[in-house]
Amino acid sequence: MTRILVTGGAGYIGSIATVALLDAGFEVNVLDDCSTGHRDAVDSRATFINGSILDKSAIQTAIQGCQAVMHFAGKSLVGESVKEPQLYLSVNVEGSANLLDVMKELGVLKIVFSSSASTYGEPEDSPITEDSLTQPTNPYGLSKLKVDELLSKRATSDGIGAISLRYFNVAGAMQTESGWLGERHDPETHLIPLVLHSTKSEPIKIFGTEWPTPDKTCIRDYIHVVDLVEAHIKALSIITLGRHEVVNLGSGEGYSVRQVIDAATRVVGSEIPTVEVGPRSGDPAILIASIDKARNFLGWQPTRTLDSMISDAIAASR
Numbered sequence: 565m566t567r568i569l570v571t572g573g574a575g576y577i578g579s580i581a582t583v584a585l586l587d588a589g590f591e592v593n594v595l596d597d598c599s600t601g602h603r604d605a606v607d608s609r610a611t612f613i614n615g616s617i618l619d620k621s622a623i624q625t626a627i628q629g630c631q632a633v634m635h636f637a638g639k640s641l642v643g644e645s646v647k648e649p650q651l652y653l654s655v656n657v658e659g660s661a662n663l664l665d666v667m668k669e670l671g672v673l674k675i676v677f678s679s680s681a682s683t684y685g686e687p688e689d690s691p692i693t694e695d696s697l698t699q700p701t702n703p704y705g706l707s708k709l710k711v712d713e714l715l716s717k718r719a720t721s722d723g724i725g726a727i728s729l730r731y732f733n734v735a736g737a738m739q740t741e742s743g744w745l746g747e748r749h750d751p752e753t754h755l756i757p758l759v760l761h762s763t764k765s766e767p768i769k770i771f772g773t774e775w776p777t778p779d780k781t782c783i784r785d786y787i788h789v790v791d792l793v794e795a796h797i798k799a800l801s802i803i804t805l806g807r808h809e810v811v812n813l814g815s816g817e818g819y820s821v822r823q824v825i826d827a828a829t830r831v832v833g834s835e836i837p838t839v840e841v842g843p844r845s846g847d848p849a850i851l852i853a854s855i856d857k858a859r860n861f862l863g864w865q866p867t868r869t870l871d872s873m874i875s876d877a878i879a880a881s882r
Contacts, residue, residue: 566631576789582594616637617660618654634800657710664722668718680708732852733785746879762837772844787866798864812853818852831875
């Protein structure tokens, strides 16, 4: 039976990936220092190792018996990355280099990396393809791009097989036998949970209402976390040694801020309090992924709707 190391497996996406892998018949080791993840989110069927990707000895322990890696561990807050850029280079880039060093040492040659659409920065292309220019506008995006570049180098020098999945806004939750797994971020920065937590005293902010879009609010691409994890498992099965592939994941369509709020109103059954404020500096009007390569190369496409992302997020928060 194949055993997979899931780094960051106590986090939002990593914990759901762990369950999906176990349900698909894999054995799973989880490595997480629980600095942002939650120990109680790790499925009891997995082998848990409390440790950091900055600690090679912890990686060596966690990777024992594994044939491949799903790499989710890392820092992921854009605002924090601007304040502490060195932290992001240390954890995200140096930590990933440590992981790849140990993989080489122990002969583990396959890795699926949780990359990000933030590597593209503010692209001129819409939809964004894997060939769009990478010009990240913050240290978080830069750190993800540096890991992608490192994977390309290691594929050539060490013969590893790697797939970087660059995804946009992840939402929703997964129902498991022991309950729901959903977002538990502190601070919360994602639109859908912020919309669901909106109150009259603290309404959700709509940043800008004069954008060149049909309803004048920004458009972003959203993907259900279970669709996302299914893409990771598909990627695992088609890795080619000596090659590094980059694949975008998203809905391929995009929803405006008002559409997200309207969908939440529909699902919740009551009005979502909002307040209109000025646009944020550096916000592009439209960010939508081209998912042609995901369809053709991975044999994947999303099946879950915006409404299901919202209803699942509500169920997980109860």
